Amino acid sequence: MRFHHTPATAVTLSPPAADSETALTEEEAERVLEERLSANPADVDVLRALMECKIKARKIDEAFRVLDRLIELQPEEYEWPLLKANMHIYNDNHAAARELFEEMLKxxxxxxxxxxxxxxATSQLNEPLKALLKRVEExxxxxxxxxxxxxxxxFRLLIAQIKVMEGNFPEALKAYQxxxxxxxxxxxxxxxxGIIYTLLRKKDEADKQFDKFRRLVPKDHPYMEYFEDNMFATKFFSQKLEREGAGVRD
Structure with a gap:
């Protein structure tokens, strides 16, 4: 979400003057950026825009190479290793992600x-969260x-999230309340x-919470897109739990 509305690509990319009304395709934008980078390999703005193009095109290995160059040029910039670790999670390399997060915490x-x-990362590795929860509380x-x-x-939001991941919905709900x-x-x-109540199949309660969320969240906030993108998955998971529960009862 930190990079959701980053204007770097829009600022760095501009169509050729002779064709100013024609928008660049992603491939054309990527090619223009690479040409600019060949002329100035240390241009951070171009590197950042190129990295975003690579990520959008799902060229993750190439995005990693650009990101490593950014880390090399800006070793004190905290966002780059954070993004790299999250890209490892996206790439299902959770062990590498965890290692990077631990380095950041040092x-x-x-x-x-x-x-x-x-x-x-720890959750995706199917490892217990108890020790990590204690560190978060500290x-x-x-x-x-x-x-x-x-x-x-x-941190309190994160603690509640851990409770959800552990299946301890009552404590999580109390924390959120x-x-x-x-x-x-x-x-x-x-x-x-709202997500917890959906998983508990308490539709009325879930709808109340989602309505409050919609009233408060800014229209252009990344959470709104997160909400729209993930509600289907949440409802699908809830229905799946219900079917599995019915199978057990049968």
Whole structure:
């Protein structure tokens, strides 16, 4: 989501003057970027735009090579290794992703995004989350002591998410409800509660939470697209659980 509305491609790419009204295709855009890069191999803006083109075209191996060049040019830029780790998850290389997230946490032990990715990678490796949950709780307490309130809230959302992944829906719901009481205009807990109620096949409760989410989330926010893209999958999973449960009862 961090790269969802990045304007780099639009800014860097401009059609040739003789054909200014014709939009470039993805292949043409990629070719133009590669030509510009050959003239200036250290142009970070062009590299970033090229990487985005490669990702959109699902040319993941090529995107990795561009991303490695960005990491080489900007070793202190935190976003590049974070993106690389998430690309490993997308590429089903969860062990490599976990290793990168752990490296990030060695440099910054309270980085929420790295913990979030680490939870995802560990879960995909079918390993228990208990030890990792304890680390997240410790990071939460450390942020409290430093008055990093935004990070504390993000960590609490992550703790609730771990509860969901463990199948502990009652505790997860309570955590989300507490977050709503503290900040009613944060749309994230409503979305999460709606998904849980959908999985529990409590349609009326789910619809209430989704309605609150829709009212609060900005129309152009990436969460809105996430919501639309994933609701079918959530409902499908809920129906699958229901069918499996009926089979057991039969």
């Amino acid at each position: 440099k910054d032990p309270l980085r929420v995004e790295a913990f979030h990715g680490l939870v995802m 990071a939460t307490e450390a942020c409290k002591k430093q008055n990093r309130n935004s990070d504390v809230r993000d 507490d977050l709503v009481k503290e900040e009613p205009r944060d749309f994230r807990p409503y979305l999460c509660q």
